[in-house]
Amino acid sequence: MTFRVPFRRIHPGEAEVLLRRDDLLVFDTRDACSYEAGHMPGARRLSQANLSEIILATPRHHPVLIYCYHGNASQEYAQTFADFGFQDVSSLDDGYEGWRTRGATHAMPDIDADLAAWLVAHGFPADDVDAVIDNGTTPLMKAAHTGDTEALCQLIAAGAHLDLRNADGNTALWLACVGRHLDAIDMLVAAGIDIDNQNDNGATALMYASSAGLGPVVGRLLARGADAELETLDGFTALDLAGTVECLALLRPARQAAG
Structure with a gap:
C-alpha cells in the first residue's frame, strides 16, 4: 500500500475556479522580475530560499496553488508541499503564461x-x-x-x-x-x-x-x-x-x- 499524498495538475480554467476561494494560498515560483511584472491575485513569491520557512509557517489545511513559467518547476514544489502533509495542493499546467493568456486563446462559449x-x-x-x-x-x-x-x-x-x-x-x-x-x-x-x-x-x-x-x-x-x-x-x-x-x-x- 502507498501512503504518499499526491498533488494534482490543473489547467488554467480550473485555476480560475480555485482563485475564487477565500482560503486559497497562491505561490509564484518565477524570478523576482517576472513576479514584479505581473502575477496572480494574492500570489506570494516562493523559492528554494524561503521554501522551508513558508512550509513551516503555513497551516496544512489550506488549499495551495503553485505556478511557474510553463508548469514544470511548479510540480516539484507541489510535491514538496504534499510530502509535508498538505492535503490539497495544485500545480498549474502551462504556468503563468497559460493563465494570463487564457482569455485570448479561448473563445467565449456559445450559450443559447x-x-x-x-x-x-x-x-x-x-x-x-x-x-x-x-x-x-x-x-x-x-x-x-x-x-x-x-x-x-x-x-x-x-x-x-x-x-x-x-x-x-x-x-x-x-x-x-x-x-x-x-x-x-x-x-x-x-x-x-x-x-x-x-x-x-x-x-x-x-x-x-x-x-x-x-x-x-x-x-x-x-x-x-x-x-x-x-x-x-x-x-x-x-x-x-x-x-x-x-x-x-x-x-x-x-x-x-x-x-
Missing part, C-alpha cells in the same frame, strides 16, 4: 437561450458554463447529479470544462455516479472526463460506487476503463471497499486481470 435559462433556473449566471455555487458545484456537476442529459449535452458543446472539481475534489463524474445515471456517465466519459480523478482523500468514482454497493455503476465504470488498482490515501482499492457481493464479483476479475 435555452441553456442560459437552465443556468439561471439552477442558480448560475446566464453567461458562465463554469460558474461555481455552493460547495464548488458547477453547472456540469448539477446536470450530472440530476441526470439531465440534455443540459449535459448543451454544456459540453458550449465548452464547459470537464475536470473541474468541487470543494471535496470530486468532478461531475462522481456526481453522476451518486445519482446512478448511467447515461450521464457514458456522456462524460465519451467527452473525455478523467474517469480516474482522485479526490482529496484519494478516492475515485469507482471506489465510491463500490463502497456504496452500486453494482450497475461499478460495471459501467469498469467497462469504460476505470482503473481498479488505484488506492485511497489510506491504501484501499475499490475492491477493498466493496459494499456488496455484486461489486466484489465485478471487481475481482478486474483486479486479477491487472495483476
Whole structure:
C-alpha cells in the first residue's frame, strides 16, 4: 500500500475556479522580475530560499496553488508541499503564461437561450458554463447529479470544462455516479472526463460506487476503463471497499486481470 499524498495538475480554467476561494494560498515560483511584472491575485513569491520557512509557517489545511513559467518547476514544489502533509495542493499546467493568456486563446462559449435559462433556473449566471455555487458545484456537476442529459449535452458543446472539481475534489463524474445515471456517465466519459480523478482523500468514482454497493455503476465504470488498482490515501482499492457481493464479483476479475 502507498501512503504518499499526491498533488494534482490543473489547467488554467480550473485555476480560475480555485482563485475564487477565500482560503486559497497562491505561490509564484518565477524570478523576482517576472513576479514584479505581473502575477496572480494574492500570489506570494516562493523559492528554494524561503521554501522551508513558508512550509513551516503555513497551516496544512489550506488549499495551495503553485505556478511557474510553463508548469514544470511548479510540480516539484507541489510535491514538496504534499510530502509535508498538505492535503490539497495544485500545480498549474502551462504556468503563468497559460493563465494570463487564457482569455485570448479561448473563445467565449456559445450559450443559447435555452441553456442560459437552465443556468439561471439552477442558480448560475446566464453567461458562465463554469460558474461555481455552493460547495464548488458547477453547472456540469448539477446536470450530472440530476441526470439531465440534455443540459449535459448543451454544456459540453458550449465548452464547459470537464475536470473541474468541487470543494471535496470530486468532478461531475462522481456526481453522476451518486445519482446512478448511467447515461450521464457514458456522456462524460465519451467527452473525455478523467474517469480516474482522485479526490482529496484519494478516492475515485469507482471506489465510491463500490463502497456504496452500486453494482450497475461499478460495471459501467469498469467497462469504460476505470482503473481498479488505484488506492485511497489510506491504501484501499475499490475492491477493498466493496459494499456488496455484486461489486466484489465485478471487481475481482478486474483486479486479477491487472495483476
